[in-house]
Amino acid sequence: MIEVRQLTKRYGAKAAVDNLSFTVRPGRVTGFLGANGAGKSTTMRAILGLDRPTSGSALIDGRPYAEMRNPVHHVGALLDAGAVHGGRSAFNHLLCLATSNGISGARVTQVLDQVGLAGVARKRVGGFSLGMKQRLGIAGTLLGDPGILMFDEPVNGLDPEGIRWIREFMRDLAAEGRTVLVSSHLMSEMALTADHVVIIGRGKLITEASMAELAERHHRGVLVRTPQASALSTALRESGAAVVAAADGSLSVSGMEASAIGELAFARGVVLHEITPRSASLEEAYMELTDDSVEYRATRTSPRAAETPERSAA
Template sequence: MVRRADDPPSRILYRVIELQRLTKRYGDTLAVDELSFTVQPGHVTGFLGPNGAGKSTTMRLILGLDAPTSGQALVNGRRYTSISRPMREVGALLDASAVHGGRTAYNHLLCLARTNGIGPMRVAEVLEQVGLAGVARKRVGGFSLGMKQRLGIASALLGDPGVLMFDEPVNGLDPDGVRWIRDLMRSLAAEGRTILLSSHLMSEMALTAERIVIVGRGKLIAEATVAELTARYPSLEDAYMALTANSVQYGAAR
């Protein structure tokens, strides 16, 4: 594992997610509206917004799964689609259920590893790291949602990337698993990695994130530290509720 806390500034600058007036339309629906913000290394950045705010769409745009209507999303100064071995630079968990149920956990990760020039030893390492070493040879179709979440996190960690993105990673986890996720996010950030974490759990976000980006109706509402928000409001949840009061919408893209 590469330790990054003492990297020189010149390297740290290239572990950044940068959105520049990012816009995405689906027909008449404006899912992301000239969204601009930067996610810096060294801390967990929480990504918050009501249903329909455009969070998942934004993450898909960053990862090149959708093409922007205008503007751009850059990872380490480049579009994700231009990175030759992307898992070595960016790791992501967007949908833990998007796994072939007939494969074992080990084979699922091994297939991903081979596409990015990653050796089998690393597969064993991440399975151990996420607590799945004991079920590595079992088929994913028999996994609980919590186990699939852990496997998705293993996939994100596979290339030992400097940039990591997680969409609702605590879904399906028991309290011990939630605490494990919290500690993992903090430890990855402490290594100097860039962490973007989307979640609806305000209490967990308050314990995990240092910085917060809040969006509503595809637009940036707030970008601040947790300390700044809780200095203005009784809690992070109160800050979120107040700032998004006019941004709730239904039936739109996430």
């Protein structure tokens, strides 16, 4: 288990991480979400003992990383897939890591096969694509068969097949009972991968919740389609629900659960073609939650609107 307790990291007057606390538990994929500059990488570096906290602590199974013996057997981390010697082969890169940690060469072969790089094991890393380097970095995290895995933006550079592979791979690792922490700013991908999310902004915790809890908090009512929209709208309003009719003829209903709407429609003899509870997507929920913590906000101005009068006249 990873425990971040009132963690603060300052660089001069700026707090990159500000009194941050959260817990990453085994058996699930925890998405660590926030805008660029929110403090995700700094937090992960503090967990791994690479950055010394100004105050607070970051513990792995109750201990600081620096106090762990043979930490590679407990924690595997990928923070920068490009941090490899381009002149070495994939096999030799991992063999150096393995040998320095008392791990056999047979394990190197095993993890290369596990991440799909067995066919290029003897090729120099300098010729690898970013996606291949990501796979190599992931192989490095697996060398000690650790119970805790941390990935910082692991899908960068991966093609669609690679993204799908790592998504399923991380979920498989969590299903084995491992602790998996994944930092990302790709909301659509995290919606398919994470079981739990920790969202931060400007170094502070905004929310920590399961995906189910997040969906419940950002419930958007019920979508209803019926050829008898007028009759159903009247019945719903009489029952205390709020109803908004859309241009396509569908109804957006709030203040009443889908099951109650269905029972009411049945009682009134109204035919239903669709009844769907709606929640905000992870991206929509994230944007709502982080709106006040956006540090750099662009204006939505079209190029034509931004032209100077002189240029427009020309």
